[in-house]
Amino acid sequence: MISLGPLGDRAFLAHFATEDEASAWTTAVRGKAWSGVLDVVLAYRTAAVFADPDLVDLVQLETELRSVASLGGPAPEGRLIRLPVLYDGEDLPEVALQLGLTESDVVSLHSGIDYRVYAIGFLPGFPYAGYLPEALSGLPRRDEPRQKVPAGSVAIVGKQTAVYPHPSPGGWHLIGRTPLRIVDVDQAHFPIRAGDRIRFDPINSQGFEARRGELL
Numbered sequence: 524m525i526s527l528g529p530l531g532d533r534a535f536l537a538h539f540a541t542e543d544e545a546s547a548w549t550t551a552v553r554g555k556a557w558s559g560v561l562d563v564v565l566a567y568r569t570a571a572v573f574a575d576p577d578l579v580d581l582v583q584l585e586t587e588l589r590s591v592a593s594l595g596g597p598a599p600e601g602r603l604i605r606l607p608v609l610y611d612g613e614d615l616p617e618v619a620l621q622l623g624l625t626e627s628d629v630v631s632l633h634s635g636i637d638y639r640v641y642a643i644g645f646l647p648g649f650p651y652a653g654y655l656p657e658a659l660s661g662l663p664r665r666d667e668p669r670q671k672v673p674a675g676s677v678a679i680v681g682k683q684t685a686v687y688p689h690p691s692p693g694g695w696h697l698i699g700r701t702p703l704r705i706v707d708v709d710q711a712h713f714p715i716r717a718g719d720r721i722r723f724d725p726i727n728s729q730g731f732e733a734r735r736g737e738l739l
Contacts, residue, residue, distance in 0.1 A: 527589060533581070534573045535588055542641060545570050546598035546718050551591050557584070565717035566642035567651075601718040603637065604739070606686065606705070608677050608723045609731040610634075612698035614665075618679070621662060629698060630725055632656045637720045638684060648688040648706030648713045652721050655682050668694035675700045677723065684723075699723075702734040714739050 525548065530536040539545040549565040552572060559579025564571045574584055610630045612618075619626045638652035645651075654660070660682045669692060672678070676687045678695035687693060688706040706713050715721070726734075 525589075527585070530571055533576050534571055535585060537570045537572070537588070539568045539570075542568055542639075543598040544568075546601075546639075548591060549718065550599045552588065555587070555591070557587065559584070566644070598639070599718070601639065601716075601720050603720045603722060604715060605722045605724055606677075606701045606703060606739075607726040607730060607734060608634065608699040608701050609726055609728060610677075610699040611728075612677065612696075612700065614678075614696040615698045618662065618696050618698055622659065624658065629659065632659050633679070633684065633698065634723045634725050637722050640715060640717050640719045640721060641683075642717050643713075643715070646687070646689055646691055647708060648715065649685060650705075650715045650717075650719075650721065651683055651685055653683040655679060655684060662696055664694035665696065668692055672697065673700065674704070675702065677701060686721075700731075702726075702731045703737050703739045705739045707738060712738065 526538040527535055537548065545565060545568050549563050549570045552563050559575050561573045561575055572588060574581060615626050615629060619629050636656065640650045640652045642651045643649060659679060662680055664680055671690050672687050672693035674687055674690050676697050677699040678685055678697050680695040686701060686705055705715060
C-alpha cells in the first residue's frame with residue numbers, strides 16, 4: 524500500500540509497507556522516463572520523486588504517480604556489484620567473540636550472500652545494505668565511535684553492512700576493507716545505487732595490493 528504526499532514544492536514522497544514494494548514502484552516510475560522528472564530516489568520503504576515544475580505540471584504528475592501505485596509486485600533484481608574484501612578488520616576478533624563465532628565463521632557468513640542496497644546516505648556514496656544473516660545480526664554501534672574510519676572499510680551493525688567511501692567518523696564494527704574506490708566525487712562517479720546488490724568476495728593481502736586504488 525502506498526501513501527503519497529508532497530515533499531517541499533517540487534517533489535513527492537511515497538511510503539510503502541515493504542522494501543520490495545518501494546523498490547518495484549521506483550523501478551516502474553523510472554521506466555516511465557517522464558519529461559520533467561529529475562530523479563527518483565529509493566530509500567528503504569520510501570521513494571522520493573524530484574521534478575522541475577517548469578517542465579512538468581505537478582498536479583498531473585501526482586495523478587500519474589498514483590496510477591503507478593497499484594503495480595506492486597516483488598522487488599526487481601538489481602545489478603550485482605562484486606567487491607573484493609580483505610577480512611582483516613580491526614574489530615573482527617571482537618565481533619566474532621560477541622557473536623559466539625570464529626573469525627572464519629564471520630567471514631564465511633558475511634561473504635556468503637548477496638545484499639540489497641536499501642539507501643545511499645550519511646556520506647556521498649555510502650551504501651546501506653542488508654540484511655545480514657541472523658548469526659551476524661544484532662550488534663549495537665560501538666560505545667566509542669572512531670574519529671576517523673579509513674575509506675574502503677567494510678563494516679556491520681544491527682542487520683546492516685556498508686562500505687565507507689571516504690575517511691570519516693563512524694561507529695560501525697570494522698571487519699574488513701576493499702581495495703577499490705567506490706566513489707569519485709571529482710568525477711561525479713557514484714556507481715552504487717539503491718536497489719543494486721552487493722556481493723563481498725574474500726581476497727588475500729596480495730589480491731588487495733594488486734587492486735589498491737582501482738576505481739569501481
